[in-house]
Amino acid sequence: MNPGKEILKVIDCDVHNQFRSNQDLVPYLEEPWKSQVRKFGWHGGGLPYASPIGNKRKDADPPSGLPVGADPDYMIEHLVKPYNMEYALLNSDSIIGISGFADADYASAICRGYNDYFINEWLSKSEHFKGYLCIATQDPLEAAREIDRVGPHPDIVGVVVVGGSRTPYGQRLFHPIYEACVRNDLPFVIHPGAEGAGIFNPPTAVGYVSNYLQWHTCLPQSYMAHLVSFVCEGVFEKYPTLKVVFCEGGVNWLPPLLWRLDKNYKALRASAPWLKRMPSEYVRDHCFMTTQPIEEPDNPKHLLMMFEMFDAENMLLFSSDYPHWDFDDPNRILQQLPIEKKRKIYYENAKQLFKLK
Numbered sequence: 001m002n003p004g005k006e007i008l009k010v011i012d013c014d015v016h017n018q019f020r021s022n023q024d025l026v027p028y029l030e031e032p033w034k035s036q037v038r039k040f041g042w043h044g045g046g047l048p049y050a051s052p053i054g055n056k057r058k059d060a061d062p063p064s065g066l067p068v069g070a071d072p073d074y075m076i077e078h079l080v081k082p083y084n085m086e087y088a089l090l091n092s093d094s095i096i097g098i099s100g101f102a103d104a105d106y107a108s109a110i111c112r113g114y115n116d117y118f119i120n121e122w123l124s125k126s127e128h129f130k131g132y133l134c135i136a137t138q139d140p141l142e143a144a145r146e147i148d149r150v151g152p153h154p155d156i157v158g159v160v161v162v163g164g165s166r167t168p169y170g171q172r173l174f175h176p177i178y179e180a181c182v183r184n185d186l187p188f189v190i191h192p193g194a195e196g197a198g199i200f201n202p203p204t205a206v207g208y209v210s211n212y213l214q215w216h217t218c219l220p221q222s223y224m225a226h227l228v229s230f231v232c233e234g235v236f237e238k239y240p241t242l243k244v245v246f247c248e249g250g251v252n253w254l255p256p257l258l259w260r261l262d263k264n265y266k267a268l269r270a271s272a273p274w275l276k277r278m279p280s281e282y283v284r285d286h287c288f289m290t291t292q293p294i295e296e297p298d299n300p301k302h303l304l305m306m307f308e309m310f311d312a313e314n315m316l317l318f319s320s321d322y323p324h325w326d327f328d329d330p331n332r333i334l335q336q337l338p339i340e341k342k343r344k345i346y347y348e349n350a351k352q353l354f355k356l357k
Contacts, residue, residue: 006339007084010330011350013290014191014247014319015079015088017122017131018069024121028113033106042110045097045162048196048203049212053325060323069323072125079322080128083330086347087356088322089157090122090131091247093193096162099137100198107136108146115150123155130356132160132189138199140173144180151184157354160189163222163249164200170229178239187243187288187353190226192219223249224257227287231261234274236282243353245288248321252295255309258283284311288353290319291345292328300336313341317350 019025022041029037047055060078062071069075080088095114098107111134123129133150135143147159159181167173169190181188196203196215203209204218223246230236230244258280265272265279275282296303307313320328334342350356 008330008339008342009347010083010085010318011087011089011347011354011356012079012083012085012320012322012330013089013245013317013350014292015075015090015322016069016093016324017072017075017090017118018067018092018094020066020070025110025113025117028116028120030109030112033109033113043101044095044110045100045194045198046094047097047193047212047215048208049215051212051216051325055324057323057325057327072122072129075322076126076128079320080126083320085128087128087130087350089350089354090118090129091160091189091191092118092134093191095134096160096191097164097194097197098134099162100164100194100200101136101138102199104136104138104142107138108142111136111143111146112149115146119150119153119155123153130155130157130354132156132158133186134160135177137161137165137174137177140176144176147177147180147184147186151180151186156186157356158187158189158245160191160247162194163190163192163219163226164195164197164203165222165226166199166201168229168233169226170231170233170235172233175235175238178235178242182239182241185241185355187245189245189247190223190249191247192222192249195219195222219248220250220253224253227257227283228261228279230287231275231279231282232272234272236286237274237276243286243288245290245317245353247290247319248292249289250293250295251289251291251312251316252303252306254283254289255306258310284315288315288317288349290317291333292319292321293326294328294333296333304336307337313344314349316345317353318346 062074
């Protein structure tokens, strides 16, 4: 960092903690799941495609010999301290794919065990750690009970699910989850990772692609569908305090999607009679997006132009995606933005949204 340059405080909204082994959950599980996992390990879903380069930073291996992302002490030394992070919001991407399992009881049991493990083994390790509780979407009523059980914990700041689904998230099937989020004053966070796996629909609108490159590039498709569904199904009218975070799904697809949605709504508003405002207004007031992976064009001016097309300075949250291969260094991205906008994106927006002190 250049001498004299302001050192920004950072809240990282997408940091991935991992398990030491697949036996970590055993002490936190009920029977019959405890015996099953002790014998065979647990299965949490996962990517439907193999990345040819893996998914971890090569320099993130802890000297303790633990798996990447599994050592809280090393995470503090390697990520939190060097980047002046006030908080790292933890989100285990190895667990959220559990919603792709057909066995709803198994999935719910794994989530209950994980949330207890997460609080005891991670959130208790540092005042810099906050995190998202995990739910299984197969059974929304059970998911709502889990939010009510774990949501009051002071270090839990959100509820995370995976972007893969059998139906768009705005539909009333999922409304008990949003009622619980509102009761507990927790944002609903969507993170990619298992689109096309298990019982989920194919990862693109035209079916299954052939490899990880195509899958990773097309991830915003599911986010577009979920966002339109939230608005048009009237979720934000029904739950006026609900906030939704679209995490790690890109950013710059948002303006043209909202243009199209607003245009269509003007002619087809009879399809959504419960809406009282333009669709883009609901998105502006209720939705947030994380910076990683930011689509940075060759010409930096083009990114600034895209940011002017939506309320970027108030809707964006910084995320690094640590310890993944496409990690974003807060000292290197968005350097062309004015400092007052960077303060909002790197720190102030997240502090307000997640009610961090």
